[in-house]
Amino acid sequence: MARIPINIKTGEIEKQENLIVGIDLGTTNSLVAYSKDGETIVVEDKSGSQKLVPSVLYFDEHNNIVVGQEALEKQLIHPERTIYSVKRLMGKAYKDVGTYENQLGYKIIDTDEEQLVKVEINGSYYSPITLSAEILKALKNRVEEQLGQQVYQAVITVPAYFNDSQRQATRDAGKLAGLNVLRIVNEPTAASLAYGIGQDPEQESTIAVYDLGGGTFDLSILSIQNGIFEVLSTQGDTFLGGDDLDKAIIDYWIEQYALTIDNTIDQQTIRLEAEKAKKALSSSDIYKSTFKEKDLELTQIKFEELINPIIEKTLVHCTNALKDAELTKTDIDEIVMVGGSTRTPHVKSRVSEFFGKKVNDSMNPDEVVAMGAAIQANILAGNEKDILLIDVTPLSLGIETVGGLMDTIIPRNSKVPTRAGRQYTTSVDGQKNLKVAVYQGERDLVDDNRKLGEFILKDIPPMAAGIPKIEVRFILDADGILKVEAEELRSKVMTKVEIRSQYGISEEEMALMLISSIKNAEQDLHKRSLLEARNEGNNIVHSVARFINQNLSWLSEEEQTETKRLSANLQDKIKGDNKDNIQKAIEELNAYTAPLAEKAMDIHVSNALKGTTI
Ligand code: ADP
């Protein structure tokens, strides 16, 4: 399958060799790298001193955004406007985030349990996708400035455990940043590539990738055959990392020197001091400092003792990952160390002791993922002639959902053959038929994409809206033939069709579709979030109306009037085209009705109890 380099600015097909950058979009730090003349270069900041870009955003009072080190420094003064750990929110609904919200200094919005989360800053609402796009834009600018040339294609890495919706969110962020995301690569795969593992098609091996970053740990076991990487198992803890090492030091100091931590400034100061100590102890035996006029000290030996329980936890995950992959330690050919926290010598030695083998640690652990992404990018650019590329589907495939939105089921550049599915439900009570319209393309609204066909799932037994479980499955074979099946899972009613997705479209047309999706990304996102806010608002208006009807017996006159007033306000805002106003109206309505809903629950429970005999 041919690849066509296109110039996003001019819309022209590019003749010259194209540059594709590799991006490690990390929870704590992000980096960008590229390959040139057989060398892989990680891009530095202007001063040439720093390759890591802290994955932190700061919004000033006029909503101007600063990304990186400068933003990190604002965390102390304006925590509510300094956004970090966005990666943890990617592709997540509010119900997935749970109590984690309490640990963040900024505000997450919970208008609807099922919807993707949003972050509120200065009264505006941002999706994690938009926020990640800002980080990607900063990386894009950095490399463009250094090279003096436009960059519009990238490979971005994600953890092996990321699900489809998290991967899709990462793609969308890339698109929004003006980048054509040619491939999403697993971080452990990228790290192995950086170590040159898997580049020889003859080589077969089994690799363990140990990644201890700032706030996350994962251990992935990969099998490499004929240049193809397969993740055999992945285990880890999304709340275990360098931050915990810092915390161990803080706890020790507080106890040892009877320190008092009075406010957030103290908290941050001691945290920074602990991180400094940790880093220093990666290369010296003792660290000395002061805090509030007290002398602090930490020896390497004591530090190692403090962090042993944390390392122990990671080793339990190693054992579990081996078990999942049905392998033993001796089956592992190489151990690759990734993540800034593996710079701590004690981590390295305990891991190597565990596997009974020396670990791969000759490269910078915080740069290997970005370097691997750049190597993968170079392979995709066709600059590595010896490496085989697997066939991928050139444009995303999906269906139309409420409001004319494109819901992608198979993202572009997915390896073929492939299959994927997603569940939907009805929006009207007693709905008997459901139209499934299949589209191809990268735009957010189906009207801007290419329609491949449509069919109707008939004879769904009458059920209330939201009850039917309709699964739509896409099965794409190696020749680009797409089978689409829709099945109502409760009644087993099913229909299917077959579509030739590549039929009647030239490579040039595909390239043009891609260009338009990137050119219009911002506008599309705006339309999409407005439509989503409207859908969400309409759902809430309906459920609130139903709620009032069902609870007329005990709701006070005032409660009814106020609920109706807020609901009317929401309906009014839905008619407008400002998504923030809609969100605000939803929030107000939710805030008012939440205690009423709780009361209704209590009443139902106590009524139910009255009926029980013991
Ligand atoms: P992520 O992949 O989660 O974005 P990184 O791989 O950049 O994170 O790792 C960041 C972590 O690495 C931080 O906790 C930082 O304190 C730690 N770290 C950086 N340098 C060192 C060092 N020399 N010794 C120990 N830990 C380090």
Ligand code: MG
């Ligand atoms: Mg990382």
